[in-house]
Amino acid sequence: MFNGVRVAVLIGTALLLSACAGQPEIPFDKSTAGDIKTIGIVTMSIPDQPSVRLASDIGQSFGLIGALVDAGMESSRNSQFWAEIDGAHNPPPALFAADMAAALREHGYDVKTIDVPKRDSGFLKTYPPAADGHVDAYLDVTFIGIGYGYMAAGIGKSTPYRPFAYVNCRLVRASDQQVLMQDLVFYNPVNGTSKIVTVTADPTYTFTDFDALHADPKKARDGMDDAFRQTAEAIANLLH
């Protein structure tokens, strides 16, 4: 049953990526956006835990049975990785939120946190009125599919594990809910396209296989943290 859920997540991720592919990229235009000084970061849609994924492997050649086997193996890798990086005591969502706020401040914005209870994946349908949040615009960041962690394009030493983070983001003006910026930002994408802001992986954090990742959890955690920081900076860079 659990594996069935994982397979559904894999399919859901593929559907979500194809849905995002059709969204228009909207560039931020500071001169026409109005006076945007304070940005409210709404509660992000981000998986609680990272995933360690093989983007291609033999199991994919064997239909649903192969997918179930893959899902079981990935679940095992994820549990082991989560324990080794001590994720429970250093929750990645909180770290990314802090990185995002720091990156916006670096670009000269004041930042507030806007709590949105029980948010779903994907962008929010509506945003709080301007007077409620005391902000000029809302930054809505939603991770795509499994969101972040480590990815290897395939099996073998020529396709090592590297950190990844896949984000869809938009800036919405508080006064009239107009979308001022909208884009996809992927750190180390697999099959990146011209519609996605792509941030190349730092070669410092290269792990030839899962055993290598397992052998150095501190470096693995550092790599994920670095991916978060660079992703947040890439988002903030779209708002300068």
Add this chain to the structure above:
Amino acid sequence: MPSGNKAAAFALFVATGLAGCATAPPPPSPIVDLGTRQCPSVPDLAHPLALAFDPKEEKETTTPIGADTPCLQGDAGNSLYVVYVFPDTSVPYTVTVASNLLGGTMFAPRVVLYGEDGTPRRTFAGQDIVFRGTALSVLFRVHADERYLVVESDPRIVGRTSSEIREATMTRGATAYGRGYAIYYQIHTGSDTTLGFTYAHNGSLTVTLTPLPAK
């Protein structure tokens, strides 16, 4: 006359056959020094290239940039440049200026928007320009007072080298044959490649105009 037609037909046949055998030209070597070329200090806006535009779908205009491209003298040195004119339309659209990676050569773009009167209005350079896929690009909307798009090589970064890691997955079909049966299946593989390149005065540019959906 008939023999002339036959000769022409034969020549066409041979040319077509040769074209079929032709391989893609090798990617250009990076031009990192424009030498002693004499260049004007202002771009010539009199003969701009028209940008393809369709109010219903995105359109691309691709331009090669090489040693014979016009040059410009700037504060940081000489550069090669291309001038485009924006379309006359009331339909809102975005502009993507993308420098395409050609082998180990990446045109180092700097984008300046000019008004009808030939004065510069806005400049995109440095951190404005980011990777989208394997192209180095900038995305923006045109203001009412902006008429010309000038894309020039940026001598501040020409000559620098860099690299990008690119990961991809591929799927190919295969068939296994047994006694009296055949099984078709798919093989999934991945690749992890480091692309090294040099920022250059030459390369290839693609400008894409994308109409924004009606609100």
